[in-house]
Amino acid sequence: MSLPDVRVAGIDWAKDSHAVCVIDAAGEPLERLVVAHSKAGIGRAVAVLRQHGVVGVGIERPDGPLVAGLLAAGLDVFVVPPSQVKSLRRRFGSAGHKDDRFDAYVLADTVRTDRRRLTPLRPDTPATTTLRTLVRARADLVGHRVAMVNQLRAHLDTVLPAVVGLFHELTSPISRAFLAAFPTQDAVDALTLDELAQWLAGQRYRARPAAVIFDRLQAAPAGVTGPAGTALAGVTTAYLGAVTSLIEQTEALEEQIAAALTAHPDGHIFTSLPRAGIVRAARLLAEIGDARGRYPTAAALAGLAGVTPSTRQSGQVRVVAFRWAVNKQLRGAVCDFAADTIRANPWAANLYHQARNRGHRHPHAVRILARAWLTVIWKLWTTNTPYDPTHHNALQNLLTQTP
Structure with missing residues (x-):
């Protein structure tokens, strides 16, 4: 039974030029080229992808003129972090050497084989x-x-x-x-x-x-x-x-x-958070973004922010470790916000001190609190609702119990 003729591509991004590789449904390269990081070069890459009927493109970074050009052409863009590409090279050999043309193929083949596990990039608005x-x-x-x-x-x-x-x-x-x-x-x-x-x-x-x-x-x-x-x-x-x-x-x-x-449609959500201020609210909004489809659940948002642990299990051995492969800008924004709410929100202070009493160090306790806050923020964000402490049930229950 022949495979459907689905074609995908990978692009290894670089400062001055980009290596492009188009493959067919069997993983065979159809065309390889290197284009300059210029308007003409990006246009040529898009033209080649259209010519081959490419339906998805793998790339290592989520922004920049090249990504904007791919999205404008109506292509599905899948971001595969460099750390994953480094590991994926070993699919094809043990050496794992860095080569731009080879990495473009690795990215394309990853989209071909793992597309159902990848989430298409959904761009934020210009604002x-x-x-x-x-x-x-x-x-x-x-x-x-x-x-x-x-x-x-x-x-x-x-x-x-x-x-x-x-x-x-x-x-x-x-x-x-x-x-x-x-x-x-x-x-x-x-x-x-x-x-x-x-x-x-x-x-x-x-x-x-x-x-x-x-x-x-x-x-x-x-x-x-x-x-x-x-x-x-x-x-x-x-x-x-x-x-x-x-x-x-x-x-x-x-x-x-x-x-x-002030002009952003989501500004009122983030400025309503306790001790958010202007810069902190802007940082949270900027790093979370406004593409709602990017985070279908609060857990997805917390995972990308790196405030949930990484669990590995083999047989009877179970290891819970710090999560390294995350959006560090987002984690910094969320943890900075969470740490400051301890002084202003009794619910936040209670969660933090509970974590400390369980023996967690300050950074770990802050991440635990940040995860809880992201559940709240995700709900506000998806419903376009400002934070209102009187509607925060966990906070109100705590205040009711406090003598």
Whole structure:
């Protein structure tokens, strides 16, 4: 009995070019080609797939111009993570070497044999993909800011230690203004109490009396003075400028995130969650997305977020382990949200402390709580309903039982 002539393809994505392999229902290659990562190259790949009547395409990443072109052409796209491709290579030999053309074939053959186990990619709306880009860009800037502040702090520990810890945070406006006004140890040493009080008044700083700030300056270890201190002030100014720029650009992105979240049809769902705020709500929405068909159950969402354990069993041996192959961006967003709800939601606090009392460490207890929250969020998300604590039955039952 002959196999139906169903043709599928695999594409090994790369920065500058993409290897394409089209196979028939028996797994025999029909055409192989390499296309450039350009408008013309993507167009050629789509044309070849259409020419062969391809019905499904396997690829290692879920986004980018290539994926957008495949989806626009009406093709079913199946995402096979690189970690799985690495294991799947061993179907065809024990060496497991990386080769773009071979990986394209592996991806195609995986779609051919395992299509019923794969879920077609369902793209999010442009509003969600835009929000995701903004949120991730902000996270990158925050990471760069933290690194730059650490460099500034390490530099000041030697050059001007009096400023480290002088105010609440080194990134605060008053700390940055002080460094800009008094960038050397000599400038700090020349300050009198009256001059400091006058300067603080000009900055409208009232958190601590000028005398307290002055005493801290006097008690701090001495930094570098003289010509060397003056020269090193240039380094201080450079770090300070970089930190200030990163802070300003982060704030600008946060304004865009707030506007995008307000305009998003699902924004009201995520902003209603306890302690979600703007950035955290936007991050949750961006990482979960708005393609409802992607997560048919709350368990599917929790599994991709990595807040459920991975269970392996062979004979009488059963191992429950940490889940590694997950969407790490989604797990980070959900766990960050869950950890903060402990302070605001009695139900969340109760679940967390129960997990801790069972001997789980903090990260594990947070994942347990995150899984519970995803059940709630999935229900709200699929019914387009904001969170209302009065309708949260588990919370209300706990409040009723509390004396």
